[in-house]
Amino acid sequence: xxxxxxxxxxxxxxxxxxxxxxxxxxxxxxxxxxxxxxxxxxxxxxxxxxxxxxxxxxxxxxxxxxxxxxxxxxxxxxxxxxxxxxxxxxxxxxxxxxxxxxxxxxxxxxxxxxxxxxxxxxxxxxxxxxxxxxxxxxxxxxxxxxxxxxxxxxxxxxxxxxxxxxxxxxxxxxxxxxxxxxxxxxxxxxxxxxxxxxxxxxxxxxxxxxxxxxxxxxxxxxxxxxxxxxxxxxxxxxxxxxxxxxxxxxxxxxxxxxxxxxxxxxxxxxxxxxxxxxxxxxxxxxx
Amino acid sequence: xxxxxxxxxxxxxxxxxxxxxxxxxxxxxxxxxxxxxxxxxxxxxxxxxxxxxxxxxxxxxxxxxxxxxxxxxxxxxxxxxxxxxxxxxxxxxxxxxxxxxxxxxxxxxxxxxxxxxxxxxxxxxxxxxxxxxxxxxxxxxxxxxxxxxxxxxxxxxxxxxxxxxxxxxxxxxxxxxxxxxxxxxxxxxxxxxxxxxxxxxxxxxxxxxxxxxxxxxxxxxxxxxxxxxxxxxxxxxxxxxxxxxxxxxxxxxxxxxxxxxxxxxxxxxxxxxxxxxxxxxxxxxxxxxx
Numbered sequence: 163x164x165x166x167x168x169x170x171x172x173x174x175x176x177x178x179x180x181x182x183x184x185x186x187x188x189x190x191x192x193x194x195x196x197x198x199x200x201x202x203x204x205x206x207x208x209x210x211x212x213x214x215x216x217x218x219x220x221x222x223x224x225x226x227x228x229x230x231x232x233x234x235x236x237x238x239x240x241x242x243x244x245x246x247x248x249x250x251x252x253x254x255x256x257x258x259x260x261x262x263x264x265x266x267x268x269x270x271x272x273x274x275x276x277x278x279x280x281x282x283x284x285x286x287x288x289x290x291x292x293x294x295x296x297x298x299x300x301x302x303x304x305x306x307x308x309x310x311x312x313x314x315x316x317x318x319x320x321x322x323x324x325x326x327x328x329x330x331x332x333x334x335x336x337x338x339x340x341x342x343x344x345x346x347x348x349x350x351x352x353x354x355x356x357x358x359x360x361x362x363x364x365x366x367x368x369x370x371x372x373x374x375x376x377x378x379x380x381x382x383x384x385x386x387x388x389x390x391x392x393x394x395x396x397x398x399x400x401x402x403x404x405x406x407x408x409x410x411x412x413x414x415x416x417x418x419x420x421x422x423x424x425x426x427x428x429x430x431x432x433x434x435x436x437x438x439x440x441x442x443x444x445x446x447x448x449x
Numbered sequence: 450x451x452x453x454x455x456x457x458x459x460x461x462x463x464x465x466x467x468x469x470x471x472x473x474x475x476x477x478x479x480x481x482x483x484x485x486x487x488x489x490x491x492x493x494x495x496x497x498x499x500x501x502x503x504x505x506x507x508x509x510x511x512x513x514x515x516x517x518x519x520x521x522x523x524x525x526x527x528x529x530x531x532x533x534x535x536x537x538x539x540x541x542x543x544x545x546x547x548x549x550x551x552x553x554x555x556x557x558x559x560x561x562x563x564x565x566x567x568x569x570x571x572x573x574x575x576x577x578x579x580x581x582x583x584x585x586x587x588x589x590x591x592x593x594x595x596x597x598x599x600x601x602x603x604x605x606x607x608x609x610x611x612x613x614x615x616x617x618x619x620x621x622x623x624x625x626x627x628x629x630x631x632x633x634x635x636x637x638x639x640x641x642x643x644x645x646x647x648x649x650x651x652x653x654x655x656x657x658x659x660x661x662x663x664x665x666x667x668x669x670x671x672x673x674x675x676x677x678x679x680x681x682x683x684x685x686x687x688x689x690x691x692x693x694x695x696x697x698x699x700x701x702x703x704x705x706x707x708x709x710x711x712x713x714x715x716x717x718x719x720x721x722x723x724x725x726x727x728x729x730x731x732x733x734x735x736x737x738x739x
Contacts, residue, residue, distance in 0.1 A: 240723040243726070248726045255715040259711065262715070272708075363670060409554075410548070413544065414544050418528045421540040
């Protein structure tokens with residue numbers, strides 16, 4: 163594999179991790195526009211642990227993820243008082259505030275950035291990405307994923323069914339933040355440098371963009387979206403300076419023709435026809 | 450000194466006011482967070498710059514910029530809003546973001562990524578009141594922004610068009626039943642909001658004498674903050690929010706340093722969202738779709 167290809171693959175991996183960080187809360191109907199903030203927490207957290215505390219990489223990156231999760235848990239309670247567009251903008255504001263705080267923290271270099279001594283090779287990046295994807299796929303087979311879908315479809319009815327809607331929403335946001343923190347922690351160690359300016363609004367918004375482009379009805383959507391978003395601009399290099407113009411036109415066209423995303427629950431079922439299952443908990447009222 | 454800072458803050462806020470009003474129009478009336486607005490803002494500054502460079506009179510250049518923004522907004526309405534309104538709520542957001550990428554990169558291809566010097570249209574005079582210094586361009590923008598908002602507010606409250614628009618905001622189905630041609634009216638709202646944004650971009654260029662392909666992002670996102678702060682859907686709330694954000698920004702640059710601007714501005718937004726989600730002047734939210 164050439165340096166260009168492995169470099170591209172690493173970027174794809176980071177995009178996939180970010181995509182699942184956005185996907186989890188979105189599966190419960192919460193639009194997180196501040197995922198870059200959680201990545202920054204993970205990146206700086208893990209970098210401080212290896213640089214200053216001498217932690218090994220395998221402990222520092224998960225600790226960075228947990229730190230991001232902790233931040234999410236603390237802010238989730240007040241933030242989830244808001245709904246819909248208000249929630250999206252609260253996460254947006256939170257992401258901006260977190261990035262701006264790191265930009266002003268002199269112990270991590272402030273605006274000059276923070277060099278990271280420990281190095282994680284491409285192998286580590288692939289391994290973490292595999293682990294994250296496997297974890298989310300496993301999670302998608304549990305009742306937790308069903309609860310999230312139910313909350314997205316109708317929070318009131320889900321509440322009436324006796325499911326702790328607030329608890330599930332907090333869990334989804336926190337888990338997403340943990341994933342974002344893991345990705346951020348590894349990002350800093352792979353590129354040996356962390357700078358607050360990288361974790362900006364554009365990163366958060368583009369992540370949401372390709373997750374929705376891929377589709378959020380199934381767990382495959384974010385993966386497809388991330389591949390599409392990473393590979394297409396490379397393919398469009400033939401267009402020279404016009405490549406992002408073409409790229410934007412493709413996004414607009416895609417969303418106009420296929421607003422539910424590239425991968426949908428329907429397209430999946432058609433390919434592997436399974437008998438429609440009636441959830442066991444429902445009484446057989448249909449007869 | 451503090452009085453001078455207040456004046457500067459209000460002048461900067463005037464630009465945010467126009468952007469916040471456009472956001473508030475599409476959100477308050479159509480429930481659509483239109484991410485192409487930062488792109489339209491940039492288009493306002495950029496198209497007027499290109500037309501001025503081509504030797505057009507300033508009035509024609511500004512008119513051309515507004516017309517270009519209106520055309521793009523109508524395309525956004527067609528391709529993002531109308532096609533996907535019935536589907537999942539987040540979809541129009543993505544494709545309006547596609548328009549932002551499109552506009553920024555079109556500008557990048559045509560004029561390059563450097564900042565371009567915008568010709569000074571307002572003669573360089575300073576108004577001195579006591580110890581205060583008010584720049585001519587600043588004064589022109591503040592007055593123009595407030596006049597535009599007042600005009601908008603009059604249109605919304607006094608005219609038949611305004612009543613129709615507000616009835617859509619109130620309840621879309623009822624408006625249709627009452628015989629309002631929603632399909633014709635929605636493009637009007639988009640066009641109005643685009644005109645406001647583009648004029649905001651022109652005023653920004655007039656004030657700072659520069660344009661660049663990415664000038665819309667920072668201002669656009671602060672416009673969103675201003676809109677939330679004032680209360681979504683409230684025109685005068687957007688005015689108050691815009692001025693407040695402008696003041697916060699200038700005062701934090703003046704007393705705390707330029708790097709903390711995002712902490713104070715977005716911290717303020719976060720606090721308002723948590724303590725009073727409907728904003729300072731908004732009505733308590735009904736359940737919103739995105």
